Amino acid sequence: MGSPYTVGDVMTRTVVSAGRDTPFKTVVQIMGQWKVSALPVLEGEGRVVGVVSEADLLPKEEFRDSDPDRFTQLRRLPDLAKAGGITAADVMTAPAVTVRADATLAEAARLMALHRVKRLPVVDDQGMLEGLISRSDLLKVFLRPDEEIADEVRREIVARLFPPPSGPVHVEVRDGVVTLSGHIRDTSLVPVAARLVRAVEGVVDVECALTSAALTDRTA
Numbered sequence: 001m002g003s004p005y006t007v008g009d010v011m012t013r014t015v016v017s018a019g020r021d022t023p024f025k026t027v028v029q030i031m032g033q034w035k036v037s038a039l040p041v042l043e044g045e046g047r048v049v050g051v052v053s054e055a056d057l058l059p060k061e062e063f064r065d066s067d068p069d070r071f072t073q074l075r076r077l078p079d080l081a082k083a084g085g086i087t088a089a090d091v092m093t094a095p096a097v098t099v100r101a102d103a104t105l106a107e108a109a110r111l112m113a114l115h116r117v118k119r120l121p122v123v124d125d126q127g128m129l130e131g132l133i134s135r136s137d138l139l140k141v142f143l144r145p146d147e148e149i150a151d152e153v154r155r156e157i158v159a160r161l162f163p164p165p166s167g168p169v170h171v172e173v174r175d176g177v178v179t180l181s182g183h184i185r186d187t188s189l190v191p192v193a194a195r196l197v198r199a200v201e202g203v204v205d206v207e208c209a210l211t212s213a214a215l216t217d218r219t220a
Helices: 024-034 054-062 070-075 077-083 105-115 135-143 146-161 187-198 213-219
Strands: 038-043 047-053 119-123 129-134 169-174 177-184 205-212
Touching (some): 024 038, 047 054, 054 077, 105 119, 146 187, 177 187
Parallel strands (some): 177 205
Antiparallel strands (some): 169 177
């Protein structure tokens, strides 16, 4: 199989960030200016120590003119602490959930789902910021041209699973949907082929129209 796409292939490399001491108001201004919903928070030469998102900023407005009861205070203690924050360090979520550039897109997607975040700072082995990957970046693989997908399926899957004397297996890709058709010697390989094709980056779905070559021979 070809190498899967990695975080480094699709991540955004130019990332706007904040420092630990960046004032609350400046964080809001940066987000508005750059039209982003979260910023990595850095210290030193660029080590990621947290992430501040719109969700981290909202408690200041939510509790601005309210006096929460004791139950709310206990249940929302972290948010109440953020409501009193004046710098990025006061309101950020830490430690940051990060990912390496050589991680696969599937690994990044699992991290986002597990931690319920919409983006991940990309860091090196020293924790230094290299980029940012968001949910929209993960979807970029579905922009692969159909013919590029078809070439990979023919080269990496069909040629290996169905070498001669199997009949030719035809590969057609339309809008990311891969159709395999033709006659093969071993139909037990059909589920294997479908699984491997579905794992190719950019594939939306797989349709198998593969039939037994033996059956064809008997009816010929």
